[in-house]
Every structure is written in C-alpha cells, then in structure tokens.
Amino acid sequence: MKAFRCRSCDNPLYFENSRCVSCGTRLGYSRDERLIVPVDDAGRYTAADGTPWWVCRNLTLSGCTWLAPVEGGQCFGCDLTRTRPNDDDAVGLRQFWAAERAKRHLVAELDVLGFPVVGKHQDPVDGLAFDLLSSVAESVTIGHADGVITIDLAESEASHREKLREQLDEPYRTMLGHFRHESGHYYEWQLVGTGERRARYRELFGDETRDYQAEIERHYAEGPPAGWEASYISGYATMHPFEDFAETWAHYLHICDTIETASEHGLTTVGTVTSFRHFRDVVVGIWVPLAIALNMINRSMGHDDLYPFVIPGPVLDKLEFVSTLAGAARRDGADA
Template sequence: MKTFECSNCGQITFFENVVCEHCGMPLGYVPEIRAMVEFQPGSDLFWSPVNSTLVERYRPCNNYVSQHICNWMVAESDQNAWCRSCRFTEMIPALSIPENLHRWFLLEAAKRRLIYSLMQIGLPIPDRDRDPARGLRFNFLADSPQERVLTGHQDGVITLNIDEADDATRELKRTRMQEPYRTLLGHLRHEVGHFYWQHLICESRWLEGFRALFGDERQDYQQSLDHYYATRSSSDWTGAFISEYASAHPWEDWAETWAHYLHIVDALDTAANWRARIGSAQPSSPFPEASAPMTIEAFEAALMRDWMPFTLFLNSMNRSLGQKDSYPFVNPEAVIRKLCFIHQVVLAARVASPEARGY
C-alpha cells in the first residue's frame, strides 16, 4: 500500500484516517485517484476537496453518514449512496447487538484493504450487476441458535462469521486449528482466491497449467477435506505447499497461495512506498503506480531478492517487540512456481480488462 498525505498540510496519514491529526481537517479516501483528500463539508450532503486537482464534489459513503463505519468518498455524479467497497456488502449482522457494530467496522476495514489491493493490481471485480450469477458479494453474519455461520465462498458470495473480528475468539480458533496465522484480511484474501479461481481459471486456457502445479481439482472436495483432517498430523506438506491446509485439496492450495500472493504484493508495495531498505537493497513494488508491473521474471527475482530478506526483518522486529512472527511461513521452490503462475494469470487479466484499473 502506498503512503498517504493530507492534501492540505502534507502530514502522513493512514488508510483508515477520517481526520488529519496535524491540521484537524476532515479526510476521505477517493478511490478514483487512490489518495487521501482533505474536504470542506458543505451545507448539503456534498463536500468540496481542498488543495486538490479534483474538480467534482464528493459525499461521504452512506456507511460513514449513518454508522461512521467507512472513510471512502462517493463522487457527486455517482448515483450510488455507498462507496466502491461498501456496495459489495450484501448482508451485515444485527446492529441491535452492541458488539456487532465494532465487529462490522473491523470487517469493513479489512475489506477496504482487499478492494484497494485488487484495484491497485488492476484485476476485474465483477459485481452482481455485471455478473448476476457469480458477481462478488460479502455477507458478514453471526451464529444463531438455529444455524452456525461458516466462513467460505460460494458462487461469488464470500461469507465471514463476525466472530472472526473478536481477537480472543479468533486466537482460540487459530490455536485449536494449529494455524500459524489467522487474520480478517487473511480470510478475505483466501476467500477471494476462490472467487478468482472461478473467474480466471475455471474453463480458461489456464486450467491445464493450474492442474500441473496445484493438482486436479476434480477429485472429490469433501472426501479430500475429510482425509486431510483425519491424517494432517502425519502428512509431509512442507516441501510443496505454503501451509498445511493448502495440502487438503487443489482448490485450497490455490486459495492459500493466492492469499500469500496478495500478502507479498501488498507488503512489497508498502515497503517500496516507505522507501524501506534491507541491507543495500530497497524492495520494489510489483505494481508501481507510475510504471508497468513486474514481468514474471522480475517478480520471481523479487521473491528471492526482496521478499525473503524482508520477512526475516519483519519477523526479527516482531520478536524484539515480544510479538509472534509477522510472516511465519517458508516459500519452497514449488510454492515460488505457484506464486509466479498466479502473477502470470494476473498480468493476463490486467491486459484483458484494462478498465479494471478504474474499478
């Protein structure tokens, strides 16, 4: 993620800010230009940008106006009351339960980071208007006495149990599942990997290449999961998979590797924008704003030259602060090949859908 500055005073701001901590003026994220902009609220619904090249007025997303959940702005010419991220949310938990509002806030904050990354990369993000059968939607739901909500993806709908937004509950699940890493953003990146398998791999020219690297997805999914949970403690997965769960089925291998691809791309982009330097090298962004994205060869080189040393630094820094490793994973050669395959698919999707850069 790029670094952001207040358009009025130049103060560094963060992606979630709604006000500049230096000059005190309201801020909003404008997805069309991927920037934080200072606004002067008007007497009507619309706010005027300050010290910006923007000529159009904007209004805060309806989820900011009604619940202070969002900080994205909507152009005056856009008839939708919700921003480009919030309009993908189809169902939310009952806000009559006090803790649900905060959990929903955390879920939407993670989703905005996901949507930002997909837009930055340039991937198409088909919604239900463009693809009624498989367009992207998010359901953030709570368990009920009658039904337990399972996190997952089905035909474009990503469902997340809002309990995942509770740190204690999520950590308990992580420990019980013997997982080294479990976050809201990680869940969303994994599930959107299933979404893009349907849109970019299934019935495409990439299917045979996918099967050569990840395996044949036609094997029975439920039987594979049952076998995984029955034998996971005895399986040797470390040489071919990014995580133990990735070994359960080719679909899960793809989704886990896709999630790590987004981890890597976003982290390298953040490091590049902060001008971080590990030894004598400064990490490069795979998708810089002002130039073409990395070629497959350059991306593979960046994994070895930039990503590996950077994860060592991140983990060492976390340990010095008494925290768990930021990236508790190892990328063997087989995983590098899978990551490069995903990069190749992404580059092709960008070329095929240049309008995706705008939405």
C-alpha cells in the same frame, strides 16, 4: 499500502483516517485517484474533472471514508456488502467495523494490482459480494460460493481467532487473511478458465475435480501428509487444489502489500512488484530478506514472527502462476 499525506498540511495519514489529526481537515478516500483527499464541511470533494463526490453514508456505521457518487449514498466498497448485522445486534455491529476495514483494504490492493472488482450489483452472475454475518445467534461458516464470500464477524475478536488458531494448529489467522483467502476462490473461478491456463493450474495445484467434501473429511481425520512442507505454503493448502490455490493467492497478496508498504516507508527501494518480469525474483530477492528482517524486529519486541512461513521451490512456481493472472484478466477484459 501507500504512505498517504494530508494535502492541507502534509501530515502523515493512515488509510482509515476520516480527519487529519494535525490540521483537522475532513478526509475521504478517492478510489479513482487512489488517494486520500480533503472534503468540505458537507463531506464533498470535487475531482479535477469537476465531478462531485461525497463521503460514504456509512462513515459512522463502519468507519467507511470512501467517496460515493451521490450525496447521502454509499460507495462502491459498501455496495459489495450484501448482508450485515441487524441494527439491534450491538456485538455484530462492533465486529462489522473491523470486517469492513479489512474488506476495504482488500479492494484497494486488488485495484493496485490490476484485478477487476465487479460487484453483484453490477453483474448478478459473475460479480462479487460479501455476506458479513454475526454469529451471536447462529453458527456461521466462512467460505465462498458463486461469487459470494461469507465471513464470520466473530473473527474480528482476537480471543476467538487465537482459540481457533490453536485448535487448528495454524501459524497465522487474521480477518484480512480470511478476506484474501476467500477472494482467491472467487478469482480462481473467474480467471483460471479453461485451455492452457487450466492445464498449467492442474500441473501446479492438482485436479480440482476431486471430491471436495471427501478431501475435507480426509484432511481433518488424517491431517496434512508427511513432508508437505516441501510443496505447500501451509498444511491447510494440502486439503484440496481449491485450498492450495486460495492459500497461494492469499500469500501473493500478503507479499505484494507488505513490500509496497515497506517501500512507501523507506524500508526497501522497491516501488511496486508489478515492475518485475518474474514474481519469483521478487520473492527471492526482496521478500525473503525483508520477511527475515521483519521477523527479527517482531522478536525484538517479544512478538511471534510476522511471517511464520517458508517458501519452497514448488510454491514459488505457484506464486508465479498467480502473479500472471492480473495480466490475463486485463487481456480477457480487452477481448470481451
């Protein structure tokens, strides 16, 4: 995440700021400029080309500070949300705030890395949408199907996540992590395709035509196979090639975002991971030393490791493959 600063007083800003705490300037996030910009008392911002923008109508509903193209309208990020809690669901609406925050973080990173974000309101067949559902009254299963990512809003509650994390023996569980993982299923569907790219995918992750339901049942009955740590980023990744890819994709996003944040705040001299020819060089030369340092900092504060994972050689190969998909997406778009 970039280190944003107020254009009016140069005070540091967080990505979620709707107002500068130093000078009081109202703020909005310009997705086109990838910057936090000042808005007037009416919530309006005029871009350099003269185009007017307004702060999203969902500022008070979900904390959204993104700019919308019409006054009283909602932004692109909010357009991606297909379903949200009912207005009378106080618990769900409180949890919705945290989910929308994580979703905006995901979309901003995808923009930086060059992955196309096309909503179902733009492309009903291949577009992306989110169902952010309250499990107050009914059970919700997190997942992806045909471009729709479903998130259980209860995952915004730390006590709920920690209970499930312990039950499932997971080293890590966050709302942003769910968004990243499930987006991996979407981008595999959109970007891996056929031909040489699919062949390489199968070399690395396995045959995705294996019966998914049968593999789920096997995984929860038997657990991950012995020695899985030598070839997978997590035990969950051993379930099926779909899950292996999604887990690897999520870690690619974890690594890219954390390195950018560290660089923006002076903790490393690396500007952007996209400047490296091979992503494995980023992991070995930048990420592993940084992750060790961050883990030790967390331990110094009495917390668990920030990044409780080991990256073996086969996972480096998988991460390298995932890193090539942004370029593939740009080429595919140019050929369309």
